[in-house]
Amino acid sequence: MDTKGLEALVRQIILETLGGPSHGVRAVPVPALSVAEEHRMDTGNPAHRVYTRDLFSLEQSPRLGAGIMEMTDTTFPWTLNYDEMDYVVSGRLEVLIGGEKISAGPGEVLFIPKGSSIEFSVTGHARFLYFVYPADWQNQKE
Numbered sequence: 001m002d003t004k005g006l007e008a009l010v011r012q013i014i015l016e017t018l019g020g021p022s023h024g025v026r027a028v029p030v031p032a033l034s035v036a037e038e039h040r041m042d043t044g045n046p047a048h049r050v051y052t053r054d055l056f057s058l059e060q061s062p063r064l065g066a067g068i069m070e071m072t073d074t075t076f077p078w079t080l081n082y083d084e085m086d087y088v089v090s091g092r093l094e095v096l097i098g099g100e101k102i103s104a105g106p107g108e109v110l111f112i113p114k115g116s117s118i119e120f121s122v123t124g125h126a127r128f129l130y131f132v133y134p135a136d137w138q139n140q141k142e
Contacts, residue, residue, distance in 0.1 A: 028055045030089075030129065035070050043076040050074055050120075058135055065135035069128055075121040081140035083133045086110045091126030095119070 035051035043050055049072040056066060069086075075096070086093060087109050094103045095110055096119040104110045112118060134140065 024060070026056070026060065030055070030068060033068055035068065041069075043074075045076065048074045048076055050076065052130075055129075056135075061135055063133070063135055065130075065132040065137055067130050069130050070126065071120065071122040072125045073123060075119055077117070077119050079117045080112055080114060080137075082137040083114045084112045084137075085131045086112070087129040087131075089127045089129065091122060091124055091128075093126045093128055094121040094123075096121055 033053065033055075035053050039051040039053045041048075041050040041052045051070045052067055053069075054065065054067040058065075071093075086104070088104045088106055090106055092103055092105045093110060094101050095112060096102075097116060101121075102110060
């Protein structure tokens with residue numbers, strides 16, 4: 001192996017070890033991503049079918065979080081201690097708040113501001129992307 005080949009091999013190993021290019025720009029093949037039982041979200045009710053899968057780790061994106069969420073025939077209460085936007089890929093996502101139902105279908109976006117006490121609701125199946133600020137939404141307190 002010559003010097004250029006060795007350099008290319010070392011560069012590839014470093015990139016694989018560090019999880020990507022040093023500039024941080026990444027592409028995610030969202031249509032090819034699926035959710036599995038390990039992505040099931042604990043809503044407090046084992047009958048709920050809610051799955052979340054982050055697209056980036058906190059190390060990769062420490063300020064803005066993004067992920068894919070899928071729900072089937074489920075309604076559950078949630079209080080957001082962070083800002084969230086949901087882009088509906090398929091199905092229909094409803095947010096129930098203060099006696100009102102806000103609904104979004106494919107290609108539409110819902111914005112849910114920090115401090116909202118809502119119910120997420122899906123009849124049938126829905127798949128949507130979520131974008132949250134800050135990225136460590138799970139650790140946010142009131």
